[in-house]
Amino acid sequence: MTTPKTLFEKVWDAHQVCPETPDTPAVLYIDLHLIHEVTSPQAFTEIRERGLKVRRPDRTMATMDHSTPTTPRNAQGIIPVTDPQAIAQLNQLRTNCAEFGIPLFELGSDKQGIVHVIGPEQGLTQPGMTIVCGDSHTSTHGAFGALAFGIGTSEVGHVLASQCLLQRKAQTCAVRVDGRLGPGVTAKDIILALIAKYGVGGGTGYVFEFMGEAIRALSMEERMTICNMSIEGGARAGMIAPDETTFEYVAGRPFAPQGAAFESALARWRSLPSDEGATFDHEMRLAADELVPMITYGTNPGMGIPITGTIPTLDEMGDASARVALEKALAYMNLEPGKPLLGHAIDVVFIGSCTNGRISDLRQAAGLLKGRTVAEGVRVMVVPGSQQVRQQAESEGLDVIFKAAGAEWREAGCSACLAMNSDVVPPGKYAVSTSNRNFVGRQGPGSRSLLASPLTAIAAAVTGVVTDPRTLI
Amino acid sequence: MDSIKTITGKVVALPLENVDTDQIIPAKYLSTTTKDGLGEGLFSTWRYNADGTPNPDFVLNRTESSGATVLVAGRNFGSGSSREHAPWALQAYGFRAVISPSFADIFKSNALKIGLLPVIVDAESYYQLVSLCEEEPQTQVTIDLASQTVTLPGGQQVGFPLDGFSKHCLINGVDQLGFIMQQDADITAFEATNPVALNTQH
Numbered sequence: 250m251t252t253p254k255t256l257f258e259k260v261w262d263a264h265q266v267c268p269e270t271p272d273t274p275a276v277l278y279i280d281l282h283l284i285h286e287v288t289s290p291q292a293f294t295e296i297r298e299r300g301l302k303v304r305r306p307d308r309t310m311a312t313m314d315h316s317t318p319t320t321p322r323n324a325q326g327i328i329p330v331t332d333p334q335a336i337a338q339l340n341q342l343r344t345n346c347a348e349f350g351i352p353l354f355e356l357g358s359d360k361q362g363i364v365h366v367i368g369p370e371q372g373l374t375q376p377g378m379t380i381v382c383g384d385s386h387t388s389t390h391g392a393f394g395a396l397a398f399g400i401g402t403s404e405v406g407h408v409l410a411s412q413c414l415l416q417r418k419a420q421t422c423a424v425r426v427d428g429r430l431g432p433g434v435t436a437k438d439i440i441l442a443l444i445a446k447y448g449v450g451g452g453t454g455y456v457f458e459f460m461g462e463a464i465r466a467l468s469m470e471e472r473m474t475i476c477n478m479s480i481e482g483g484a485r486a487g488m489i490a491p492d493e494t495t496f497e498y499v500a501g502r503p504f505a506p507q508g509a510a511f512e513s514a515l516a517r518w519r520s521l522p523s524d525e526g527a528t529f530d531h532e533m534r535l536a537a538d539e540l541v542p543m544i545t546y547g548t549n550p551g552m553g554i555p556i557t558g559t560i561p562t563l564d565e566m567g568d569a570s571a572r573v574a575l576e577k578a579l580a581y582m583n584l585e586p587g588k589p590l591l592g593h594a595i596d597v598v599f600i601g602s603c604t605n606g607r608i609s610d611l612r613q614a615a616g617l618l619k620g621r622t623v624a625e626g627v628r629v630m631v632v633p634g635s636q637q638v639r640q641q642a643e644s645e646g647l648d649v650i651f652k653a654a655g656a657e658w659r660e661a662g663c664s665a666c667l668a669m670n671s672d673v674v675p676p677g678k679y680a681v682s683t684s685n686r687n688f689v690g691r692q693g694p695g696s697r698s699l700l701a702s703p704l705t706a707i708a709a710a711v712t713g714v715v716t717d718p719r720t721l722i
Numbered sequence: 723m724d725s726i727k728t729i730t731g732k733v734v735a736l737p738l739e740n741v742d743t744d745q746i747i748p749a750k751y752l753s754t755t756t757k758d759g760l761g762e763g764l765f766s767t768w769r770y771n772a773d774g775t776p777n778p779d780f781v782l783n784r785t786e787s788s789g790a791t792v793l794v795a796g797r798n799f800g801s802g803s804s805r806e807h808a809p810w811a812l813q814a815y816g817f818r819a820v821i822s823p824s825f826a827d828i829f830k831s832n833a834l835k836i837g838l839l840p841v842i843v844d845a846e847s848y849y850q851l852v853s854l855c856e857e858e859p860q861t862q863v864t865i866d867l868a869s870q871t872v873t874l875p876g877g878q879q880v881g882f883p884l885d886g887f888s889k890h891c892l893i894n895g896v897d898q899l900g901f902i903m904q905q906d907a908d909i910t911a912f913e914a915t916n917p918v919a920l921n922t923q924h
């Protein structure tokens with residue numbers, strides 16, 4: 250009998266061009282390489298200077314998302330870019346893609362959007378693949394049972410030139426989420442609770458495999474939300490075994506295998522889930538039925554509490570450096586230890602990003618917003634994750650709900666998630682954000698981010714204060 | 723890449739945990755297409771006041787920190803984004819090594835690729851280094867790759883882990899892209915036997 254293997258081990262083994270040895274890392278083959286304007290220019294420069302070419306343009310896909318504006322189109326239907334550096338960066342990507350034959354989803358075109366939204370949406374992301382991108386949230390694609398992780402720009406160059414990476418095998422961590430989520434509690438709350446429990450460094454060195462009843466019950470988009478933030482838990486990647494939910498999602502998408510090819514792919518995909526008796530190096534657990542909506546109070550995604558809870562006190566911190574970290578974070582956030590967050594006034598709400606900018610997120614947000622209005626003095630930005638999401642939302646009339654309530658309906662992109670364009674949270678202002686990072690200055694210099702689910706974000710939008718969304722359902 | 727055998731240099735301590743890559747180099751410095759000028763953006767939120775003048779309280783701006791080439795930082799250094807701009811900025815500023823109880827995975831891998839040495843030490847040695855920096859701002863250490871040790875001023879040696887391949891590449895100045903390109907025959911053979919139903923060009 251062969252040794253039982255985990256999902257990660259199966260994907261890893263199937264992509265080893267050269268196995269690892271004590272002296273050398275494995276040469277790992279990459280099935281899909283996604284690129285965007287910010288982390289690729291220096292990699293193209295490197296391969297150009299060495300006279301190399303892109304080995305597999307047919308396994309490479311480019312989009313524009315990070316530095317693009319999300320302001321409305323002009324009379325010609327074009328999204329105007331005004332920042333000279335963004336223009337230069339986008340032009341550089343156009344030149345690089347044209348020179349090396351890489352397909353590009355051009356700004357404003359039908360398929361453009363955040364790199365981690367468009368991969369799944371277009372059927373590029375498939376079970377069992379190895380997927381990389383010069384972006385840490387590449388972990389999102391692990392929701393399909395792919396091994397997907399972020400790489401640096403040097404490695405982007407390696408993959409462009411060789412379609413391979415030098416990699417040491419990661420350790421595995423089973424993340425079991427048992428039970429069922431209650432009403433008003435979402436996938437975002439699962440992952441925020443996990444990181445609050447195990448810390449932002451808890452997953453370092455591991456690839457997570459999420460499993461258990463609560464995970465099985467999630468839609469593909471919810472699974473993406475969970476895998477997306479694996480990196481916030483420190484993990485190299487997050488994976489979920491593919492099942493009927495996965496296959497149904499992939500079937501019929503533009504770049505997915507069709508007809509007989511789909512059937513044979515399906516047979517392969519069905520063999521991917523971890524075998525009975527496969528062992529993991531580590532384990533984490535969470536009980537879904539005990540979860541309530543989560544919100545962060547500090548300056549890393551692990552500084553989160555149940556929305557009904559209180560901000561920790563210095564005494565509750567494990568050691569001196571954790572106390573220093575809490576003190577610094579609360580000083581930046583201008584929040585007090587031991588106090589609740591419920592009822593705290595907020596200024597901005599951001600709905601979007603590769604964590605929660607998909608159609609189901611917008612449906613959920615619009616569902617709660619319908620018939621209500623945005624509280625006075627609150628700015629609400631709704632930024633679809635892709636043009637496809639935007640079009641779908643408009644065909645369902647979601648944009649009308651957002652606009653009628655007083656929210657801004659914007660073009661697709663990363664937007665206020667990293668504030669590389671003009672979508673910023675002003676200094677000292679509080680934003681309830683559905684994105685994934687609340688780092689100091691992440692959403693603009695001096696911005697104070699409270700990370701939460703789309704439901705919790707809308708609850709804050711309509712009341713103007715941090716509110717438990719379950720009281721509005 | 724240049725070969726690195728030992729690094730001797732002045733240490734400066736930033737005793738904070740979970741220093742993320744948004745702090746190391748904020749997003750506004752990422753709209754560049756080269757690696758130039760990133761040193762100016764290093765820790766910019768901390769280094770500069772709102773009006774752009776240097777913040778005299780930040781450790782790197784103190785006179786006694788000038789010329790430091792080894793950064794000591796709290797656990798989980800470099801968490802967050804995968805931007806290689808973070809190690810580029812540290813290197814451009816003049817750092818050659820970062821010592822910490824732990825590093826975020828992608829940061830560590832990026833740093834090793836460009837020859838910015840991530841040195842993992844136990845918590846006790848970390849705290850010792852932090853107090854040394856506080857007591858004597860001119861503290862120097864020597865990091866030796868071959869023996870994988872950090873030598874403190876008193877002669878005390880602290881070992882650190884480093885995978886054999888990275889060590890080999892650093893000491894011999896091996897270019898990893900060059901190494902990977904030499905595997906061409908194996909890559910071609912792999913592609914022939916592992917067709918994937920994907921073509922981004924259709």
Ligand code: SF4
Pocket residue numbers: 314315363364365384386602603604662663666667684685
């Ligand atoms: S939405 Fe935010 S986290 Fe996601 S890829 Fe864009 S910048 Fe990164």
